[in-house]
Amino acid sequence: MADEHGLAKSDGSGGSEQLPMDIEVDAQGFASPEDVAAFRDRFLRLLERRTAIYTMGDSTSVPKHVAIDILLSVCFVLGIDPDQPEVPDRLLTVDLEDEFRRRLAQIECKVELSGKLWQDVCATMPPIPNTALQHTVASIGDFPKRYDFRSMAHEVPCVFDYPLCHPVPDTLLGVDYINEYLRRLLVESDFLRRFELDACIGVLERSSPDYVDLLVNLYEPIATNAIGRAVIGKSPMPLRVSEEERVEIVARLGSLDETGRARVLLEAALRVSEAVGVDDDGAREYLRALVPELLPRIEAGLVPGELRGVFV
Numbered sequence: 001m002a003d004e005h006g007l008a009k010s011d012g013s014g015g016s017e018q019l020p021m022d023i024e025v026d027a028q029g030f031a032s033p034e035d036v037a038a039f040r041d042r043f044l045r046l047l048e049r050r051t052a053i054y055t056m057g058d059s060t061s062v063p064k065h066v067a068i069d070i071l072l073s074v075c076f077v078l079g080i081d082p083d084q085p086e087v088p089d090r091l092l093t094v095d096l097e098d099e100f101r102r103r104l105a106q107i108e109c110k111v112e113l114s115g116k117l118w119q120d121v122c123a124t125m126p127p128i129p130n131t132a133l134q135h136t137v138a139s140i141g142d143f144p145k146r147y148d149f150r151s152m153a154h155e156v157p158c159v160f161d162y163p164l165c166h167p168v169p170d171t172l173l174g175v176d177y178i179n180e181y182l183r184r185l186l187v188e189s190d191f192l193r194r195f196e197l198d199a200c201i202g203v204l205e206r207s208s209p210d211y212v213d214l215l216v217n218l219y220e221p222i223a224t225n226a227i228g229r230a231v232i233g234k235s236p237m238p239l240r241v242s243e244e245e246r247v248e249i250v251a252r253l254g255s256l257d258e259t260g261r262a263r264v265l266l267e268a269a270l271r272v273s274e275a276v277g278v279d280d281d282g283a284r285e286y287l288r289a290l291v292p293e294l295l296p297r298i299e300a301g302l303v304p305g306e307l308r309g310v311f312v
Contacts (some may be wrong), residue, residue, distance in 0.1 A: 035092050042096045043074075049097070050074055054151045069152055076154040076173055077103050107149045110175040115144050117182035124189040128200055129212045132161035137185075143178055164188065165219045166289055187283045188219035194276040195222065199239040206312040221312065223290055226276075228311035230268035236275050241311040249311060254302050258295060265291045265298075 051062055051070055062070070075082045077100055078091060091099065118140055125137065139159045146157040154173040160181070165188060168180045192200060200222055204211040207221040226236035232248040241249070253261050266288055273284045294310065301307040 126192040136162040
């Protein structure tokens with residue numbers, strides 16, 4: 001079932017389908033051909049075992065798309081990147097069945113953490129109406145029940161309509177993606193709750209009047225206004241930026257080069273965190289990460305000399 005090009009799996013029609021994985025070994029040249037061959041055999045036996053479990057013992061032959069999913073799931077559990085399938089040296093000599101069970105238990109613990117993070121998000125979400133956010137949080141609430149971490153651990157059986165200010169990297173899969181999404185959403189929700197609801201609604205209505213039904217992030221415009229006010233030494237709490245205050249921001253940033261603007265904005269983001277009581281380093285860095293995204297928008301607005309499209 002294995003050849004020099006990768007892994008093959010029966011497709012149930014008498015032939016075999018090549019799975020998209022060439023096994024290499026990240027052993028810095030110290031692994032012998034025998035070690036690699038032995039790993040291939042153990043890996044294939046593990047795949048057959050997981051396939052039999054998936055089919056409840058009926059068969060080790062499955063359609064190609066199912067075989068690929070089982071392969072991706074096994075790779076995810078073992079910590080192998082199927083797009084760059086270098087097998088970690090640590091896997092060469094271990095019992096793969098034992099290692100798989102051990103890491104599967106770790107994933108189960110992560111699923112339990114998902115439930116706790118979801119509860120924290122629900123308890124922290126500000127009462128700002130947004131259909132996409134409500135639907136996304138509701139979908140994630142069903143994740144522990146829908147997530148087949150034993151056979152399809154790489155999948156994320158949720159609908160993500162709500163865009164985060166800083167999206168989760170596509171390199172994260174399965175429960176790792178869910179937990180990181182929830183952590184980031186928790187940071188955003190905690191930040192929003194530190195401001196008066198009416199002040200938040202006012203910013204959202206001015207930046208995106210249809211914010212309730214549109215797929216827009218709520219954190220970004222509110223954080224942007226808070227940073228803008230801090231740039232000119234004002235308290236971020238009122239959030240609203242008046243025309244006169246925009247003129248002050250233009251005067252403050254207009255005479256600086258990009259490096260100078262970045263420095264001023266980063267310092268302003270730090271002052272916002274201090275002013276609203278954000279002590280967590282990760283949450284502070286999340287706010288600071290907005291600055292590189294603001295810089296091109298500010299530069300474009302400074303050309304005509306006004307920033308109505310940035311600070312509202």
